[in-house]
Amino acid sequence: MPKFNKKKDGGLPAISTASLPDIVFMLLFFFMVVTVMREDNKLVKNKLPDANQVEKLDKKNPISYIYMGEPSSGYINNSSSESENLKVDRIQLNDKLASLEEIAIFISSERAALREETVPFLTVSLKVDKNTNMGIVDDVKQELRKVNALKINYTTGQKEDVLSNMN
Amino acid sequence: MAKRSAPQVNAGSMADIAFLLLIFFLVTTTIEKDTGINRKLPPMEVTDPPKVKQKNIFTVQMRRTNGKDELLVENDYMDIDSKLKMTIEGRVVTVSKLTSDAVKFLDNNGDGSCKYCDGKKDPNSSDNPNKAIIYLENRRETSYGAYITVQNELLQAYNILRNKRALSIGPPNGFSNMNFLQMKLNYKDPRFEGNKEKLKELIDQIKIEYPLKLSEISK
Numbered sequence: 001m002p003k004f005n006k007k008k009d010g011g012l013p014a015i016s017t018a019s020l021p022d023i024v025f026m027l028l029f030f031f032m033v034v035t036v037m038r039e040d041n042k043l044v045k046n047k048l049p050d051a052n053q054v055e056k057l058d059k060k061n062p063i064s065y066i067y068m069g070e071p072s073s074g075y076i077n078n079s080s081s082e083s084e085n086l087k088v089d090r091i092q093l094n095d096k097l098a099s100l101e102e103i104a105i106f107i108s109s110e111r112a113a114l115r116e117e118t119v120p121f122l123t124v125s126l127k128v129d130k131n132t133n134m135g136i137v138d139d140v141k142q143e144l145r146k147v148n149a150l151k152i153n154y155t156t157g158q159k160e161d162v163l164s165n166m167n
Numbered sequence: 168m169a170k171r172s173a174p175q176v177n178a179g180s181m182a183d184i185a186f187l188l189l190i191f192f193l194v195t196t197t198i199e200k201d202t203g204i205n206r207k208l209p210p211m212e213v214t215d216p217p218k219v220k221q222k223n224i225f226t227v228q229m230r231r232t233n234g235k236d237e238l239l240v241e242n243d244y245m246d247i248d249s250k251l252k253m254t255i256e257g258r259v260v261t262v263s264k265l266t267s268d269a270v271k272f273l274d275n276n277g278d279g280s281c282k283y284c285d286g287k288k289d290p291n292s293s294d295n296p297n298k299a300i301i302y303l304e305n306r307r308e309t310s311y312g313a314y315i316t317v318q319n320e321l322l323q324a325y326n327i328l329r330n331k332r333a334l335s336i337g338p339p340n341g342f343s344n345m346n347f348l349q350m351k352l353n354y355k356d357p358r359f360e361g362n363k364e365k366l367k368e369l370i371d372q373i374k375i376e377y378p379l380k381l382s383e384i385s386k
Binding site: 011012013014015024025028049050051052053054055056057058059068123125128129130131132133134135137138141144145146148149150151152153154155156157158162163165166 | 313
């Protein structure tokens with residue numbers, strides 16, 4: 001039976017790898033589309049200032065983030081009638097722009113998500129754009145004092161030259 | 168039919184694939200900044216402000232005129248860029264004038280009660296580090312970057328004094344060649360092989376000897 005003899009001699013056929021790149025690209029695109037970075041989407045401009053007397057933020061303690069800065073283009077409220085009003089510094093809590101009054105609610109919800117014994121160690125990391133006015137930062141600090149969230153951290157980059165913060 | 172060996176997998180495109188993945192992760196990854204200046208806000212309870220002598224207050228005011236941040240130290244305009252040379256821990260270091268003025272003020276020791284200070288004992292400056300208060304006033308329109316710069320320079324003044332103190336009381340307690348910042352780092356470091364309780368005592372002692380008394384107000 002010549003048919004069967006032929007097959008025995010044939011050895012392993014070459015695996016075509018021509019479609020391998022396509023498969024990997026398909027996987028890659030799948031992950032690119034599916035991946036969501038857990039980090040908050042920044043709706044405000046957030047260029048942090050630099051300092052050289054910094055300490056590391058202790059990751060063992062719970063941290064809540066409050067972002068402040070000018071809203072990024074695309075998140076400017078166009079319905080507002082006054083054009084000067086568009087570039088007012090805003091607060092961002094979680095994934096949306098918020099008003100000052102919402103800070104108290106935000107802190108209490110952050111605390112509710114924590115184990116009770118870690119609540120006093122909650123640190124609020126203020127990620128504030130360096131061109132923000134101090135007014136809004138002071139207002140936020142007042143709000144934090146009202147809800148007794150006293151541990152704060154002015155999150156900054158680490159660089160020797162601190163004068164680049166000034167403009 | 169000729170005998171064929173196991174075919175080679177063409178790995179020529181693997182590099183391209185790997186680069187693509189690499190670029191993807193490079194673009195999407197953001198390195199979170201996790202350093203900063205720690206502060207504790209004062210509690211809300213209203214207490215009567217204690218009477219403080221004017222000479223024990225070092226005033227730093229921040230103004231903003233014509234879109235520029237300005238600094239008033241003890242009612243005199245100061246350029247934040249102005250630098251001075253200072254001898255710190257035996258080395259000559261360039262620090263800003265604000266830092267060096269704050270160091271002089273805090274370490275002045277006007278009433279002579281501070282045994283570890285080596286200030287000038289100027290009767291018109293602070294009595295001792297425990298009474299010395301830095302008063303920082305900023306306006307609503309001050310930029311945050313400028314505020315952080317000033318905070319940083321003032322904190323540096325405290326750190327200079329605390330480091331100096333740590334280097335003088337460290338060796339008798341068995342912690343040689345360690346300044347205050349290194350002590351704090353070592354205290355947090357789980358691999359540190361030393362007496363942590365003693366180190367903590369020392370850190371607390373230095374914090375009491377040079378307390379960070381910074382009074383902030385926004386106008």
